[in-house]
Amino acid sequence: MRVLIGIPVSVDTLGRWRSGHRYHYIEESYAKLVERSGAIPVYVPPQRQADSVLDQLDGVLLPGGDDLLPDDPSAYPPEVEFNPVSQPQLEFDRAALSGALERKLPVLGICYGMQLIALAHGGRLHYDIASDQLAAQKHQLTEMETHELEVEAGSLIGELFGPRPLNVNSHHHQAVAEPGDGLTVSARAPDGVIEAIEAVRGTYCVGVQWHPERVLGRDTQSLIDSFVEACRKGNQ
Numbered sequence: 001m002r003v004l005i006g007i008p009v010s011v012d013t014l015g016r017w018r019s020g021h022r023y024h025y026i027e028e029s030y031a032k033l034v035e036r037s038g039a040i041p042v043y044v045p046p047q048r049q050a051d052s053v054l055d056q057l058d059g060v061l062l063p064g065g066d067d068l069l070p071d072d073p074s075a076y077p078p079e080v081e082f083n084p085v086s087q088p089q090l091e092f093d094r095a096a097l098s099g100a101l102e103r104k105l106p107v108l109g110i111c112y113g114m115q116l117i118a119l120a121h122g123g124r125l126h127y128d129i130a131s132d133q134l135a136a137q138k139h140q141l142t143e144m145e146t147h148e149l150e151v152e153a154g155s156l157i158g159e160l161f162g163p164r165p166l167n168v169n170s171h172h173h174q175a176v177a178e179p180g181d182g183l184t185v186s187a188r189a190p191d192g193v194i195e196a197i198e199a200v201r202g203t204y205c206v207g208v209q210w211h212p213e214r215v216l217g218r219d220t221q222s223l224i225d226s227f228v229e230a231c232r233k234g235n236q
Contacts, residue, residue, distance in 0.1 A: 062113025114207025121180025
């Protein structure tokens with residue numbers, strides 16, 4: 001059975017790639033993960049016809065992205081740097097997520113995508129972990145660094161990964177402070193920073209703060225497989 005997974009792309013409005021031009025871009029590893037699970041990745045650029053696109057999809061994968069801005073960035077120390085997601089991208093990602101939730105399409109959010117899920121459910125963010133959680137460890141790790149993951153027993157993440165010790169990669173200075181209505185915390189870092197959230201009941205809706213697309217292996221694939229299987233069941 002054909003399973004189509006929509007992956008919204010990032011938007012460069014700052015001329016990072018070429019001055020005076022705007023580009024859509026995304027790491028190819030997201031699409032490869034979806035393909036390995038037997039689904040078809042569909043890149044979705046920001047557009048007015050979000051509803052029409054969602055009607056053709058079986059699920060939505062919200063990838064990592066740039067920063068979400070607090071209401072008052074000046075409330076944070078001047079050394080805290082925010083690299084805000086572009087407004088066209090943010091508006092479309094919010095619309096795509098809202099539409100997916102209304103249609104009860106399975107949703108998987110990664111890093112920025114997880115934070116959008118929390119906000120869509122009335123949750124809150126730590127817009128800079130070092131400022132908001134003084135005892136927190138470093139979470140902007142290099143490609144080779146990892147930290148431990150403490151998984152909640154009985155959660156979907158717990159069922160996928162089991163009780164064994166698990167290390168994950170991490171590269172973020174923002175995090176979910178409260179997951180919001182209908183969501184629960186399913187994993188934390190040892191310092192208490194939330195690393196995974198999921199829907200308490202109903203349609204598959206999961207967010208992870210780490211980057212499974214950057215580290216291939218059994219754990220990464222089990223997570224993506226569970227998402228694609230939920231999309232496949234919804235398509236029957």
